[in-house]
Amino acid sequence: MPELPEWVEPVARYMFEVGLKGTLRIAAFSMAGSAVIGIVLGTLLTIKFLPMRAAIRLYIEVWRGLPIIVTIFIVFFALPAVATQFEFDAFTAATIGLTLWGSAQVAEATRGAVESIPREQHEAAAALGFGWSGRHAFVILPQAFRRLLPPLVSLLVNILQNSTIAQVIGAAELLETGERSVERLTIQTFEIHAFEIYGAVMVVFFLMSFPLTRLAAYLERRLVQ
Amino acid sequence: MVVAFDWSFITENWRELVEGLLRTIEVSAIAIAGAFVIGAVLGAARAHRVPVVSQLAGVYVEVIRNTPILVQIFMLFYALPQIGIRFDAFTVAWLAVMVWGGAFNTENFRAGFEAVPYRYREAGLALGLSRMRTFLNVTLPIGGRIALPSSINTYISVLKNTSLLYVISYPELTTTAFHINNLTLQTVESFTVLAVIYLALVWTLSASIRRVESHLRIPEER
Numbered sequence: 202m203p204e205l206p207e208w209v210e211p212v213a214r215y216m217f218e219v220g221l222k223g224t225l226r227i228a229a230f231s232m233a234g235s236a237v238i239g240i241v242l243g244t245l246l247t248i249k250f251l252p253m254r255a256a257i258r259l260y261i262e263v264w265r266g267l268p269i270i271v272t273i274f275i276v277f278f279a280l281p282a283v284a285t286q287f288e289f290d291a292f293t294a295a296t297i298g299l300t301l302w303g304s305a306q307v308a309e310a311t312r313g314a315v316e317s318i319p320r321e322q323h324e325a326a327a328a329l330g331f332g333w334s335g336r337h338a339f340v341i342l343p344q345a346f347r348r349l350l351p352p353l354v355s356l357l358v359n360i361l362q363n364s365t366i367a368q369v370i371g372a373a374e375l376l377e378t379g380e381r382s383v384e385r386l387t388i389q390t391f392e393i394h395a396f397e398i399y400g401a402v403m404v405v406f407f408l409m410s411f412p413l414t415r416l417a418a419y420l421e422r423r424l425v426q
Numbered sequence: 427m428v429v430a431f432d433w434s435f436i437t438e439n440w441r442e443l444v445e446g447l448l449r450t451i452e453v454s455a456i457a458i459a460g461a462f463v464i465g466a467v468l469g470a471a472r473a474h475r476v477p478v479v480s481q482l483a484g485v486y487v488e489v490i491r492n493t494p495i496l497v498q499i500f501m502l503f504y505a506l507p508q509i510g511i512r513f514d515a516f517t518v519a520w521l522a523v524m525v526w527g528g529a530f531n532t533e534n535f536r537a538g539f540e541a542v543p544y545r546y547r548e549a550g551l552a553l554g555l556s557r558m559r560t561f562l563n564v565t566l567p568i569g570g571r572i573a574l575p576s577s578i579n580t581y582i583s584v585l586k587n588t589s590l591l592y593v594i595s596y597p598e599l600t601t602t603a604f605h606i607n608n609l610t611l612q613t614v615e616s617f618t619v620l621a622v623i624y625l626a627l628v629w630t631l632s633a634s635i636r637r638v639e640s641h642l643r644i645p646e647e648r
Contacts, residue, residue, distance in 0.1 A: 266628040268589035270600060271621055278607070279617040362494035369593060376497055383504070395505040403493045403501065410492035 208390065212382040212398065220378030221405065227296050227364040227374060232357055234300035239307020240349075244337055246312045257308065264305040270366050273298035277370045295367030295374075303360055310352040314345035351424060354417040358410050365406075375402055435615035439606050446602030447623060453516075453598060454585040457524035461584060464528030465577060466570070469535025470561060473569075483532055490529035496590055498522055503594045515596045519588070527584040531577050538573025539565055571644050578635050582628060589624070599623060 246257045264272065277294035280287035289297065318341050326340040368377040379398045386394050468483040470476075490498070503518045513521065542565050550560035589600040597605075600620065607616035 262629070263625065266625045267621055268586040268600070268624060270589045270592060271617070271624055274600075274604070275617045275621060279613050282613040358492075365494040365496040366590070368496065376494070376500065380500075393508050395500075396508040399497060399500050399505045402497050403489075406494055406497065407489065407492045411488065414488075414492060 208386055208392075208394065212386070212394075213401075215382060216375060216378045216398075216401070219373050220375040223292070223367075223372060223374040223378070224361070224364050227292060227299065227367055227372065228357070228361045230296045231299035231303055231360050231364065234296070235303025235307050235356065235360065236353065238300065238304035240311050240342070242304065243308040243311025244315055244342065246308060247315050261305040261308050264301040265309070267302075269298055269302050269363050270369060272301055273366055273370060276301075291367060291370045291372035294370060295364065295372050298366075299360055299363060302363070303356055306356055306359075307349075307353070310349055311345065314348040315341055317348055318344050348424060351417050351420040354413055354420060358413045358417065361409055361413075362406060375405060431618070432612060432615055435610070435612050436619065439610070439619075442602050442606060443599070443619065443623070446597060446599040447627075449597060449602075450585070450588050450599040450627075453519045453523065453588050453591070453596075456520040457527055457584050457588070458581045460520070460524035461527030461531045461580065462577070464524070465531025465535045465573075465580075466566070468528070468532040469539055469573070470565070472532060472536040473539035473565075474561075487529045487532050490526055491533075495522065495526045495587055496593065498526065499590060499593060515591075515594050518594055519591045519596045519598070522591070523584050523587050526587060527580055530580040530583070534573045534576040534580060535569065537576070538571075539569035541572045542569045568644065571642050574639055574642060578632075578639065581635075582632055585631065586624070586628065 242257050242260065246254060248254070273295055276289065276297045277291065280289075315337075322340060322344065323336060326336040331340065364374055365376040367374050368380065371377060373381075379402045383393070383395045383398050386392060468479070468486070471479040472483050472487075474480075499518065499522045502513060502522050503515070506513070546564050546568065547560055550564040551557070555563065588598055591598050592600045592604060595601060603616050603620035607613055610616065
């Protein structure tokens, strides 16, 4: 096996220990936040109460319509200018931005999934004495979840990939640590290794995403059958 | 705490914002047109299993769909010059979003073409049309319309993705608003205006496209 160049080992170590960890941290928190907020909002959206539906619709259309980078800029730069208690570090700001976007996606998918459950299920649960929240928590949502699973897995792929947008505000995720490494090597050794480093970032993302997109496709197929 | 919105921000900066907006629209238009062609051609190759082209298209689709577009932009602009391939910012701008949109559109069109019932194509061939004519006159109009809703979503994503060109300092809308913010320090105004323009753009685009879509819908489907 050929010997790796000297610069590789410390860069790889830094990108994995700091960068990959940062990426996974942003993705995990954003995914959890998106799922919880999205499922709640999506379920509430099925209630025929106009003011609430209009408010949730607006939430969905705004955060789905904006490019994620713009949402992250708003959270990171504009919110602290409105009130100082809204000052977040880059990691938190990116996570909030991704969660706003992701929860809008989940809310829309949840609405569809909940509405696909036949009304007999609602009636049967009501007949058993469940109130609205018990009916949804124990009867409707568990059934809707089967239909919700493929879009949730696809969302995880998208959140993983879009977590790179945190790079623009300097959060130390995989792409940012890659960029810092390219710059450091250029200054210290006068050699440019952008191709190898960004290539490696692409490979790592591919290795994380590809199995998940396969899984989403498999779940989708199983649902149709 | 309430911050008053300074309306003079708009009168003082609208020229730059319009220039940025026009660049966003220009890059999006080129990329959407390109993504349409890539999607129709490679989608047909995938659906009809044209040897070699189909496999290459499959690799292209999987690589693009499973890696972040931001890293693809970095690759094109910051990494390729290292191996002697140099593009200016404008070329990277439309190329990056077009290549991304093309990959997603290939999948959209593949699914659309595969959904065309085989007997339609059989009917075309039985009428003596060549395979190419059958594709152009039967599979493309029907499959293209089946693929329309998903490909429209891809075009809207292409438009939104042009905002990521900020990282190569291409002066489209997001980069422009960011620079105005740096100069004026009117952070709330800069990013509010930026958000409002994007929402206006995306909402009008999706609303008008839905109307076109209902016109082009296949009549026999309810």
